[in-house]
Amino acid sequence: MKTSPDDFVPAAGNGLLDRRVFLRAGAAGSLGLLAASAGAQERPAWAKLPGEGMGPAGAPSKHEAHIRRGHLSLQTGTTGSGASRTPLEFLDGIITPSRLHFERHHSGIPDIDPRLHKLVIHGLVRRPLEFDVDALVRYPAVSRIQFLECSGNSGVLTAAEPVQASCGSIHGLVSASEWGGVPLSVLLDEAGVEPRGKWLVADGADAAMMSRSVPLEKAMDDAIVALYQNGEPLRPANGYPMRLFLPGWEGNISVKWLRTIKVTDGPAMTRDETSKYSDLREDGSARLFTFPMGVKSVITSPSPGLTMRQRGVYQIAGIAWSGAGRIARVQISVDGGNSWADAALDEHVLPKCLTRFRAAWNWDGGPSVIMSRALDETGAIQPDRGSWFDGQSRGNFYHYNAVHAWQVGADGESTHVYV
Amino acid sequence: MSMSSISGSAILLCIATTAIAESPGLGEPVSQSEIEQLDFVVMPDGSGLPAGSGTAMEGQALFATHCIACHGEDGTGGINDRLAGGHGSLATDAPAKTVGSYWPYATTLFDYIRRAMPYQSPGTLTPDEIYALTAYVLFINEIVDENAELDAEALPAVRMPNADGFTWDYQP
Numbered sequence: 370m371k372t373s374p375d376d377f378v379p380a381a382g383n384g385l386l387d388r389r390v391f392l393r394a395g396a397a398g399s400l401g402l403l404a405a406s407a408g409a410q411e412r413p414a415w416a417k418l419p420g421e422g423m424g425p426a427g428a429p430s431k432h433e434a435h436i437r438r439g440h441l442s443l444q445t446g447t448t449g450s451g452a453s454r455t456p457l458e459f460l461d462g463i464i465t466p467s468r469l470h471f472e473r474h475h476s477g478i479p480d481i482d483p484r485l486h487k488l489v490i491h492g493l494v495r496r497p498l499e500f501d502v503d504a505l506v507r508y509p510a511v512s513r514i515q516f517l518e519c520s521g522n523s524g525v526l527t528a529a530e531p532v533q534a535s536c537g538s539i540h541g542l543v544s545a546s547e548w549g550g551v552p553l554s555v556l557l558d559e560a561g562v563e564p565r566g567k568w569l570v571a572d573g574a575d576a577a578m579m580s581r582s583v584p585l586e587k588a589m590d591d592a593i594v595a596l597y598q599n600g601e602p603l604r605p606a607n608g609y610p611m612r613l614f615l616p617g618w619e620g621n622i623s624v625k626w627l628r629t630i631k632v633t634d635g636p637a638m639t640r641d642e643t644s645k646y647s648d649l650r651e652d653g654s655a656r657l658f659t660f661p662m663g664v665k666s667v668i669t670s671p672s673p674g675l676t677m678r679q680r681g682v683y684q685i686a687g688i689a690w691s692g693a694g695r696i697a698r699v700q701i702s703v704d705g706g707n708s709w710a711d712a713a714l715d716e717h718v719l720p721k722c723l724t725r726f727r728a729a730w731n732w733d734g735g736p737s738v739i740m741s742r743a744l745d746e747t748g749a750i751q752p753d754r755g756s757w758f759d760g761q762s763r764g765n766f767y768h769y770n771a772v773h774a775w776q777v778g779a780d781g782e783s784t785h786v787y788v
Numbered sequence: 789m790s791m792s793s794i795s796g797s798a799i800l801l802c803i804a805t806t807a808i809a810e811s812p813g814l815g816e817p818v819s820q821s822e823i824e825q826l827d828f829v830v831m832p833d834g835s836g837l838p839a840g841s842g843t844a845m846e847g848q849a850l851f852a853t854h855c856i857a858c859h860g861e862d863g864t865g866g867i868n869d870r871l872a873g874g875h876g877s878l879a880t881d882a883p884a885k886t887v888g889s890y891w892p893y894a895t896t897l898f899d900y901i902r903r904a905m906p907y908q909s910p911g912t913l914t915p916d917e918i919y920a921l922t923a924y925v926l927f928i929n930e931i932v933d934e935n936a937e938l939d940a941e942a943l944p945a946v947r948m949p950n951a952d953g954f955t956w957d958y959q960p
Contacts, residue, residue: 445867446858447907476904490815491823498815499822507812559811567960570829576910578828578903584960631829638832638893640900644885647954653879655890658958764883 377682377731380710383703384731386682388713435459438469440538449477449576452519454541457669461686463715463723464514465544467599472606473519473542475641476577479626483610486574488556488594492631495561502610505596508551513593513616515721516690518543518662520619520646524766526754526773531785536672539785540773543690545723548614549597554589557632566632570639571613574628581622582636583615587660591616594627617692617721618660619768621646649762661692663770664751666699666726666743677781680734685712688723691745696724698744703730705738705774705788706753712741720746732777738788740774754787830899834944837898840915841939844932847924850917854906862928863887868907872928875949888929892954894946897922919943 378387429436436459443451453472455465483502491497522542525532532539557569562585569588573579583592595603595614603609608625615623621641636642636658648656666689671677685703689696695718700709712726726741743751757771776786830836851859856866863871863886874884887897901918904910913921919938926932926946938946 447868450907476907476910489818489823489826491818491827492829496815497818497823499818500815504814504816507814509811555811556815559813559815572826572828576904578910580828580899580903584958586960629826629828631827633829633831635831637829637899638896640896640904643892643896643954644887644890644900648957649878649883649885651879653883653953655878655954656957657954658956660958762878762883763881764885 377729381702381704381708383708383737384733385701385703385708385710386729386731388711388728390682390729433459436469438471438537439535439541447476449474452521452542454537455544456535456537457541457543457667457688458536458672458675460669461725463545463688463717463719463725464599465546467546467601467604467607470517470544470546470598470604470607471519471542473521473620474575474606475579476575478605479575480605481574481610481626486610486628488611488627488630490556490560490630490632492569492633493563493566494557494632495563496559498556498560500556502596505551505594505611508555510549511552511593513548513591513595513614514545514717514719515548515614515616516543516545516662516723517614517620517623518690518692520621520659520662520767523665523667523769523773526769526771527763527766531787533673533785535674536667536669540667542620543688543723545690546598547600548593548595549600550593550595550611550614553592553594553613553630556594557585557588557630560632562632565634568633568636570631570633570637571622571624571627572629572631573608573624574626578628579621579624579641580637580639581624581642582633582639583613583622584658585632587615587618615660617662617694619646619662622660646767648767649765651760651762653762659768662690663768664691664693664696664743664745664749665689665770666696666741666751667773668701668739668741668775671739671777671783672775673783673785675783677732677777679781680732683730683732685728685730685739687712687726687741689726689741689743690721690723691743691747691749692721693745693747693749694720695746696726696743697746699724699726700742700744701726701728702740702742703737706740706772709742734779736779737777738774738786739777740772740788742772828899828903830895830902832893832895832944834895834940837895837940837943838915839940840919841937842916842918842920842923843937844920844923844927844934846917847920847922847927850913850921851924854913855921858907863925871925875929878950878953886929887925888931888949890950890953892948892951894922894926894931894948895944897925898943
């Protein structure tokens with residue numbers, strides 16, 4: 370029953386093991402624990418008295434208080450323009466707890482009274498209509514378990530030297546949730562889009578009145594007006610009481626605090642789709658409407674701050690996602706890209722969602738560069754760093770999705786490296 | 789097949805048919821005057837622009853009062869975004885994307901100032917003042933001259949230096 374590292378089937382260089390192995394290694398680990406506690410009849414301190422009672426709302430363990438959104442960046446002179454990031458290195462699975470969902474606001478979080486808030490659909494429609502929350506919860510509801518990623522996520526990787534920061538600080542402008550709400554197509558059909566209507570312009574009810582143009586095609590395909598996040602009403606930071614959610618597309622276009630939708634014959638060319646969120650090229654030209662988020666993966670563990678204290682078998686874990694659909698495959702290298710082996714994917718492989726991957730690694734205690742590379746169901750492959758830069762302006766940091774590497778040192782600490 | 793699984797699939801069938809039921813039709817009609825109150829969209833062809841006008845010189849005084857603290861003298865950058873200059877820098881290693889060097893449409897300036905600026909008190913400027921500030925920001929970018937007066941006709945006619953600098957990634 371007990372496995373020794375000698376039984377492990379190598380899958381690639383420097384100790385990377387067959388993707389089925391880490392399951393056995395995990396089982397062996399817990400067996401060891403059972404044996405150690407079997408003999409004695411002792412109670413831990415917390416089992417000697419009844420514990421605390423129930424309460425109206427839960428909170429994480431005080432021992433996990435360090436699991437907080439990180440790298441809060443604020444635009445100078447403002448209190449509400451900036452971003453906070455999901456602490457990816459401390460999380461597992463594919464759902465981001467709502468309290469840790471990343472934030473990106475352009476003028477803070479509005480304090481909206483849901484009884485006074487309405488969504489108005491107007492413009493090139495036969496019947497301009499308004500909907501309040503009470504009306505929207507009576508519509509046939511849908512659920513989307515999907516990621517949301519800011520197109521500026523990982524943008525710091527365009528810097529000449531690798532920044533030394535945690536996984537979440539670098540890559541934490543991505544989160545995934547179960548978003549519940551009403552298909553936007555149902556509301557648009559009710560308003561009756563005129564044949565000339567080809568786009569819509571969505572406005573938020575924040576102080577910046579954040580505004581983005583959305584092709585009607587996407588609105589009628591899989592867009593929703595979301596009311597729920599992970600089973601509860603949206604958090605204020607995520608658009609309470611209602612937001613647009615456009616699966617797989619850059620986060621900024623999923624306008625929060627959704628207030629108006631104007632159906633138009635073309636895009637409005639708002640500030641946040643021209644001045645910002647457009648992708649500058651090396652030749653000085655720029656791309657507008659670069660909507661889908663490219664296929665991407667990142668190893669969340671090990672990563673900076675998570676120390677490997679002794680040699681032996683470890684689980685490499687990470688997340689992969691693609692705005693085009695499902696993740697088909699994730700490959701891992703622990704020798705700087707010389708050899709690769711497939712990671713195991715957790716059972717929930719959903720379209721346009723985070724997919725959790727894992728691999729087993731028998732670390733010999735030596736310095737190693739570990740990397741992951743994702744492929745999606747359309748055949749798109751996560752680019753290496755060099756090819757991501759092809760044709761890009763040095764000033765562009767949007768849509769960075771290249772293969773990312775951590776260097777595990779002999780001291781068991783991970784640092785960020787470029788390969 | 790047992791009884792319970794038969795009734796189970798019957799229930800599933802019901803759920804499936806209600807899920808594709810038509811909209812309950814709960815949207816309330818909205819009047820034109822209500823729509824005007826909350827329609828902030830300005831299109832590149834100028835539709836959505838309100839009545840009113842303002843000159844670059846009027847805008848200069850307004851800029852000094854409402855904007856200079858964050859955007860600097862002549863919009864050359866303070867603690868927040870630089871609004872002027874950077875012309876010819878886009879293809880270099882240090883591109884400076886400003887209203888003048890980068891933005892494809894002048895209408896976006898009116899649209900954005902009306903929505904979001906000044907940062908601490910958006911919604912406090914009149915349409916005349918927003919036209920004047922728009923004219924001033926274009927003036928410091930050498931796109932219009934100091935006597936330029938902008939209104940709903942003149943603004944969409946302003947041609948931005950980088951108007952041809954963009955291609956669409958999304959293909960309708």
